[in-house]
Amino acid sequence: MEIVTLSLTLFIIAIIVMAVIYRKWAVSIESYVVAKRAASPWLNGLALFSTYNSAWAVLGGPGVCYSYGIVEFATFIGWAIGVFIILWYYLPLIRDLGAKYGATGLASYMEAYYGKRYVGIVAGIIAWYATLFYLVGQIKGIGLVLSYGTGISYDKAASLGVIIALIYLTLSGLRAVLFVDALCTLIMMSFCFTSLYLLFALGGGNILNTINTMYKFDPRTIFPTGEPYTADPITLWLFSTIVYSMWQFTPYAWQNYLALRSSKKTDLSIFVTLATVSGAFITWVSILGPVGRVFLPYKLKDPDTVVLEVSKYFLPSLYPIFICGLFATVLATLDSALLAASTDLYHAIKGIIKPLEKRVGSVNVLRIILIGTSVLVCYFAIVYMPVYMVYTMLIGMTGVSAALTGPLAVGLKWRKDPLAAIISLILSLIIAQLLVFYGITPWLTGCFVGLILSAVIYITVTLARSHR
Amino acid sequence: MIEKKKLEYLLIFGINAIILINGIIIPWTTMFTAPIAWIILGALLYYIYRRE
Numbered sequence: 458m459e460i461v462t463l464s465l466t467l468f469i470i471a472i473i474v475m476a477v478i479y480r481k482w483a484v485s486i487e488s489y490v491v492a493k494r495a496a497s498p499w500l501n502g503l504a505l506f507s508t509y510n511s512a513w514a515v516l517g518g519p520g521v522c523y524s525y526g527i528v529e530f531a532t533f534i535g536w537a538i539g540v541f542i543i544l545w546y547y548l549p550l551i552r553d554l555g556a557k558y559g560a561t562g563l564a565s566y567m568e569a570y571y572g573k574r575y576v577g578i579v580a581g582i583i584a585w586y587a588t589l590f591y592l593v594g595q596i597k598g599i600g601l602v603l604s605y606g607t608g609i610s611y612d613k614a615a616s617l618g619v620i621i622a623l624i625y626l627t628l629s630g631l632r633a634v635l636f637v638d639a640l641c642t643l644i645m646m647s648f649c650f651t652s653l654y655l656l657f658a659l660g661g662g663n664i665l666n667t668i669n670t671m672y673k674f675d676p677r678t679i680f681p682t683g684e685p686y687t688a689d690p691i692t693l694w695l696f697s698t699i700v701y702s703m704w705q706f707t708p709y710a711w712q713n714y715l716a717l718r719s720s721k722k723t724d725l726s727i728f729v730t731l732a733t734v735s736g737a738f739i740t741w742v743s744i745l746g747p748v749g750r751v752f753l754p755y756k757l758k759d760p761d762t763v764v765l766e767v768s769k770y771f772l773p774s775l776y777p778i779f780i781c782g783l784f785a786t787v788l789a790t791l792d793s794a795l796l797a798a799s800t801d802l803y804h805a806i807k808g809i810i811k812p813l814e815k816r817v818g819s820v821n822v823l824r825i826i827l828i829g830t831s832v833l834v835c836y837f838a839i840v841y842m843p844v845y846m847v848y849t850m851l852i853g854m855t856g857v858s859a860a861l862t863g864p865l866a867v868g869l870k871w872r873k874d875p876l877a878a879i880i881s882l883i884l885s886l887i888i889a890q891l892l893v894f895y896g897i898t899p900w901l902t903g904c905f906v907g908l909i910l911s912a913v914i915y916i917t918v919t920l921a922r923s924h925r
Numbered sequence: 926m927i928e929k930k931k932l933e934y935l936l937i938f939g940i941n942a943i944i945l946i947n948g949i950i951i952p953w954t955t956m957f958t959a960p961i962a963w964i965i966l967g968a969l970l971y972y973i974y975r976r977e
Contacts, residue, residue, distance in 0.1 A: 722974035730967025737959035
């Protein structure tokens, strides 16, 4: 336990030192939120690597794989295919238009692009609200990891994680976030490679032995049937690729997109490759789910803890790497999501808070919103700890990213129509959530319906209005 | 000589389609094939556009 606490403390000290070094970047909203739009593709891509990978990727995903086999491979690989294609074709547009309009996040970008204030207000509030749910899942992740690693209680661990993120977020904004996230990526990579090492070690140096043992135990661990998504495997892979393609429009990575220094194809290839490979590396961790089911001599009460249990049982000497890696991954997503949610809310309520802004300055207003949002999500994560992490985190975010198909995937490449953007965003989001909430369709199908509806409604309304 | 744009299109959609099919047929192997394929794809794209 002491080694875990020591390595975590060293990591936290490094983060805070970085924040103090970069505190001068918090002079204006432009440098505080998008780091003066001058981040190198290497740093930014590495940061995006760990921003993309959330508590779901390292705890919830392996948890699902523990119960149903490597079914989450479909979502990780499908999502990464989407990262490559969507980012390659949309990022130049997002980055360059963002710089032209001075956009600082999803909401301000949409408002500037569509030229109407109401678009920014609606998009900002929806983005903030959806990110809240996502953040609750992240904080559960941080609470679980820290309480496992150091032995302190879940409540204290969750609050501690949020306080650490808040320290460097309020001090220096995105510049510190990029460095912390890049550092987190390096720690996460060692954690991914350790997982791979375990896979080899369990088969006596040959990974095929490990796979064979798992196959003999239950063929479904290696060839999943498509549960719990109630789809056959082929449909699941195709669905995941399509639905998760739109995941790239989720609010929490927009700061990274807007902060990229240029949209040259060489910079783009570095940035996109770094961001994409994370999807493949995280499968190395999620295969620990079925490994836990086959090789652990006892059954787990909470499948979400499988990675922790596997590392504790098989690799006690490398356990600190696992804990630090998990902590780094969740922290990297938590900080970006907190910053994105606060920026979007700040943009949506800009009109109301103008007097306050004049008195204390815009960066300080953003800091107040950041602290308020953190307290709110921390309260929910502690008082109403979500039982199924995957559901809390994904339904909201996947739903929102699917609903953004019309306004962004279609709207950015085709005609722009502010009213169509808002109608398609709100209607598809409501219908998708109702479908899932009333159990009419499984959630992945609900999100898929939302995605199609969003595109169809956007096109229909745009055409109808242009004919008038 | 294939045009750069066509080559880019072919590479991006070709390699990603191969990864997708690989995943549908033998899911567990994508943990090795996908990272290698994407790093090669990124390097090739960088190489194509390095002089611009």
